[in-house]
Each structure stands twice: as C-alpha cells, then as structure tokens.
Amino acid sequence: MRIRPEKPEEFPYLYDFVQTAFATAKVSDGTEPDFVNVLREGVNYIPDLALVAEADGKIIGHIMFTRTYLSVPGKRFEALLLAPVAVALEQRDRGIGSALIEEGMRRAKAMGFTSIFLVGDPDYYSRFGFHPVASYGIRHNSEIPDQYIMAKALVPGVLDGIDGTITII
Numbered sequence: 001m002r003i004r005p006e007k008p009e010e011f012p013y014l015y016d017f018v019q020t021a022f023a024t025a026k027v028s029d030g031t032e033p034d035f036v037n038v039l040r041e042g043v044n045y046i047p048d049l050a051l052v053a054e055a056d057g058k059i060i061g062h063i064m065f066t067r068t069y070l071s072v073p074g075k076r077f078e079a080l081l082l083a084p085v086a087v088a089l090e091q092r093d094r095g096i097g098s099a100l101i102e103e104g105m106r107r108a109k110a111m112g113f114t115s116i117f118l119v120g121d122p123d124y125y126s127r128f129g130f131h132p133v134a135s136y137g138i139r140h141n142s143e144i145p146d147q148y149i150m151a152k153a154l155v156p157g158v159l160d161g162i163d164g165t166i167t168i169i
Helices: 008-023 032-041 096-110 122-128
Strands: 002-005 050-055 058-072 075-087 115-119 149-153
Touching: 002 096, 008 032, 008 058, 008 075, 032 058, 032 075, 050 096, 058 096, 058 115, 075 096, 096 122, 122 149
Parallel strands: 075 115
Antiparallel strands: 002 050, 050 058, 058 075, 115 149
C-alpha cells in the first residue's frame, strides 16, 4: 500500500468512492461526498493533506485534513480539521484508515501544524490520542454532542489551558 496526495484528475472518481464508502458506513448522513467537494473548493483546502491509499494501482482509502481555526479572546490560531476518512468496504478492518490517519498526522506535524480537530466516534479516534474538546476546556460552534467533537495536540501541551472555541464546519 502506498499513501500519496490526491490528484485533481481523480476528483470525480473520489466523489463516487466516498459516496460508496459511506453508503455502507455505520454512521452517514449521505452528504459526505458533497462535503469533500466543499472542503476542496474552499480556501482551507491543503492539497498535500488530502491523501489516498493505493494498492495495485487502485484507490482503497481517502482522508482529508483542512485548515480550521481555534479562537481565543483577541486571537485566532490555525489548526486542522480531519474529515472525512473513507475506506473501500472490501478493504475495511485491515488498518487502511489507521494508516491514513497516522500518515496524515505525521505530514501535518512536519508542515508545522500543532493540533487536529474532528467530529467522530470517540471509541475509534481515542486510539490515535484524540480526546473530547471539553477535556481541554475548548468549546465548539455546532449542535453536535460534545463527546463527538475531539482534538489531538501534535505538540505536547499546545492545547492545555486554552479558553477558546473551535470552528467545526
């Protein structure tokens, strides 16, 4: 398996890939492929952090990390939003999602990012070191229950004592 950035000529295929992957996901609202397009078309898109996993020349997984912002009184800090992670049904439970997450975090840290936020299953994402934002004292701007809005500090201590609000799209 090889992990690499997505290519513009793959965007139509990736739309269908994400749609198919989420059609068989435990949790899906059906908007995931459109969400990917919205993220990709926005100013917060980072081409080097929109990754695919490929095996034998075939895409088997996809992940995106885009810019988001943590606002504290008088300041705004750049962070990342991890969303979504998609793996082909026949490739699930083989560590592909984990590999995409780990490689994305490695690349993000190398690019100088210090924290990542996401909306997701606490049981799954806690294994990567994500914790509910409330445990850091961080609020969010959505109606999603607190336990599903999670954060990970790529630099130890960077989120400690933050009194701020994360922007979740």
